[in-house]
Amino acid sequence: MPPADREASLEALLRGIPYLADLDRVSLARLIGALEELSLPAGSLIAEEGAAADALYLLEEGSVRVTVRSDRGEVEVADVTAPGYFGDLGLLLARRTGSIRAVTDVRLWRMPRERFEALVRERPQIALSLTRTMAELLDRRQRSLVGAPIVETERPPAAVPALGVARRTSLRLTASLAVPATLWWLPAPAGLETAGWHVVAILIGAAVAWFLEPAPDFVIALAMAAAWGITGTAPLAAVMSGFASSSWLLALGALALAGAMIRSGLLFRTALLALRRFPATHNGQLLALLIGGAFVTPVVPLSVARVAAVAPLSVEIARSLGYPPRSRGSAALSFAGLAGYWYFSNIFLTGFATNFFVLGLLPPADQQRFGWLGWLAAAATAGIVCLGGASAALMWLFPPEGRAHVSSLILRRQRRALGPLSSAEWIALASLGILVAGLVLQPVIGVEPAWFALVALVIVTATILGREQFRSSLDWGFLIFFGILLGSSAVLQRNGVDAWVAGRLLSLASLVGSPQLMVLLIGMLTIAIRFVLPSRPTMILLALALVPAANALGMSPWVVGFVILACANVWILPYQGLEYLIMRDATHGEAFDDAQGTRFGAALVAVRLLAIAASIPVWTAMGLVGSR
Numbered sequence: 338m339p340p341a342d343r344e345a346s347l348e349a350l351l352r353g354i355p356y357l358a359d360l361d362r363v364s365l366a367r368l369i370g371a372l373e374e375l376s377l378p379a380g381s382l383i384a385e386e387g388a389a390a391d392a393l394y395l396l397e398e399g400s401v402r403v404t405v406r407s408d409r410g411e412v413e414v415a416d417v418t419a420p421g422y423f424g425d426l427g428l429l430l431a432r433r434t435g436s437i438r439a440v441t442d443v444r445l446w447r448m449p450r451e452r453f454e455a456l457v458r459e460r461p462q463i464a465l466s467l468t469r470t471m472a473e474l475l476d477r478r479q480r481s482l483v484g485a486p487i488v489e490t491e492r493p494p495a496a497v498p499a500l501g502v503a504r505r506t507s508l509r510l511t512a513s514l515a516v517p518a519t520l521w522w523l524p525a526p527a528g529l530e531t532a533g534w535h536v537v538a539i540l541i542g543a544a545v546a547w548f549l550e551p552a553p554d555f556v557i558a559l560a561m562a563a564a565w566g567i568t569g570t571a572p573l574a575a576v577m578s579g580f581a582s583s584s585w586l587l588a589l590g591a592l593a594l595a596g597a598m599i600r601s602g603l604l605f606r607t608a609l610l611a612l613r614r615f616p617a618t619h620n621g622q623l624l625a626l627l628i629g630g631a632f633v634t635p636v637v638p639l640s641v642a643r644v645a646a647v648a649p650l651s652v653e654i655a656r657s658l659g660y661p662p663r664s665r666g667s668a669a670l671s672f673a674g675l676a677g678y679w680y681f682s683n684i685f686l687t688g689f690a691t692n693f694f695v696l697g698l699l700p701p702a703d704q705q706r707f708g709w710l711g712w713l714a715a716a717a718t719a720g721i722v723c724l725g726g727a728s729a730a731l732m733w734l735f736p737p738e739g740r741a742h743v744s745s746l747i748l749r750r751q752r753r754a755l756g757p758l759s760s761a762e763w764i765a766l767a768s769l770g771i772l773v774a775g776l777v778l779q780p781v782i783g784v785e786p787a788w789f790a791l792v793a794l795v796i797v798t799a800t801i802l803g804r805e806q807f808r809s810s811l812d813w814g815f816l817i818f819f820g821i822l823l824g825s826s827a828v829l830q831r832n833g834v835d836a837w838v839a840g841r842l843l844s845l846a847s848l849v850g851s852p853q854l855m856v857l858l859i860g861m862l863t864i865a866i867r868f869v870l871p872s873r874p875t876m877i878l879l880a881l882a883l884v885p886a887a888n889a890l891g892m893s894p895w896v897v898g899f900v901i902l903a904c905a906n907v908w909i910l911p912y913q914g915l916e917y918l919i920m921r922d923a924t925h926g927e928a929f930d931d932a933q934g935t936r937f938g939a940a941l942v943a944v945r946l947l948a949i950a951a952s953i954p955v956w957t958a959m960g961l962v963g964s965r
Contacts, residue, residue, distance in 0.1 A: 390433050
């Protein structure tokens with residue numbers, strides 16, 4: 338057989354194995370490189386029953402026979418003729434379950450077990466496919482033994498790339514590049530130097546890319562940083578300064594701590610504990626999810642993880658109350674879990690990683706003032722209004738179909754299964770105490786909270802997460818995105834963009850006339866932009882533009898940053914809310930429908946604006962609005 342034909346035959350042999358059929362070409366090429374070729378004469382013993390199982394075999398030419406020992410001697414089990422494969426169980430078991438002998442001269446390819454295991458570590462879905470194949474084989478054998486008809490299992494269709502996806506991505510990428518390329522050659526606006534205009538042009542191009550999404554957001558951020566560096570508009574130290582900031586290190590430590598709390602089970606235990614403290618009625622459990630989530634929020638700065646953890650609990654409560662899928666009662670409980678574990682993310686400094694971004698934009702004196710307690714004190718009024726408004730919206734929009742009580746049996750079983758606090762949970766709890774103590778005591782002891790975050794990071798990584806979990810538990814894409822955008826603040830300041838924006842906003846503020854009204858306008862502007870941009874780019878871009886100019890608007894930079902964070906972290910239409918989509922997927926679409934979600938999302942937007950309006954008099958009394 339010509340070499341080219343043999344290579345094609347070998348690839349076909351590998352593709353003929355069900356759990357390797359969809360292997361990507363790179364993994365396939367690496368696997369081919371690990372195969373060992375064998376040529377054996379008829380009668381050769383290839384594998385012996387009871388021997389160590391160490392390989393899978395691909396049969397290119399010839400045929401083999403599989404036998405097992407019995408009281409009557411050797412019993413034939415199966416014949417395999419080329420092209421085919423055998424020895425699957427050798428990938429799962431320690432010993433061979435049968436003997437395999439060549440019936441004719443054979444040409445084989447041997448796949449070592451250790452190479453297959455390495456592939457499974459890289460692509461865990463192969464293990465699931467292998468298990469499915471083994472189960473189908475066992476089912477066939479059992480049916481054959483009793484003479485039952487063979488049931489053909491329908492395999493899920495292989496994923497086929499959507500037509501035109503590559504073309505649409507190319508068009509989006511072209512548009513994202515065309516915008517800054519066009520703006521680059523336009524004259525700089527009055528009051529802004531050419532270098533500053535070039536920085537703005539690249540930033541606008543990134544904003545277009547975040548809207549069109551030709552690539553993940555962190556890739557776009559990296560491209561923006563590279564463009565600033567290559568064009569000479571900013572030095573490397575300025576562009577990458579965000580990764581050396583206290584805010585980035587706080588986010589790193591907080592996200593690692595969140596991963597440790599999830600992995601140890603501490604987050605799930607905390608959610609169960611909150612449910613136990615409230616009456617076993619519909620309204621009692623609704624408030625348990627809302628208020629319990631508000632208490633959990635400051636200790637787990639990852640809203641996605643909080644929502645994913647509470648989703649199954651809310652469904653179990655709805656079932657125990659006897660609510661049918663997508664009923665008002667079911668929707669109310671799931672939305673209570675969603676609101677409780679997400680809606681208060683910006684009320685607490687440690688409730689949302691992006692809060693640290695705004696903290697990093699504040700002047701040093703304000704960073705000292707708005708530590709953990711200072712942030713909470715300034716945001717408390719908004720938090721109280723959000724809690725009351727969310728509760729009222731749930732009870733008004735989704736009154737339950739009847740009166741019911743929750744069976745405590747499910748919660749009791751879950752608590753029993755969890756048992757007492759494990760050592761991992763105690764370690765996560767102690768690490769959390771270290772981080773919170775650093776944030777709370779920072780104004781007193783004068784030590785950067787980032788150092789406490791690093792101590793917590795070291796503890797949970799050394800004891801709970803380990804190397805592999807450290808890689809998989811943290812959202813590294815977000816951390817890259819976060820670090821680049823923190824550094825972009827220095828780039829804008831270096832090129833005078835912040836002063837130019839402040840000048841433009843000062844003119845606008847003089848037209849509006851009232852700093853209090855300007856606060857509401859910033860909130861409404863943020864909500865409007867959310868129909869176009871995802872939440873993170875909206876928060877980052879508006880904060881970069883407006884927080885440094887806050888004093889010119891007659892208000893504290895913290896107020897501007899908080900309003901942007903709070904009003905960007907909402908949804909009306911389903912596609913706008915990442916946490917909403919996670920709750921919907923985690924409940925398999927059975928808890929509520931998108932029409933219910935849209936009504937509740939719109940209500941939360943109205944509550945958010947009401948919370949901002951209610952906070953304005955408090956902020957004015959605190960000297961944060963109108964006295965700058």
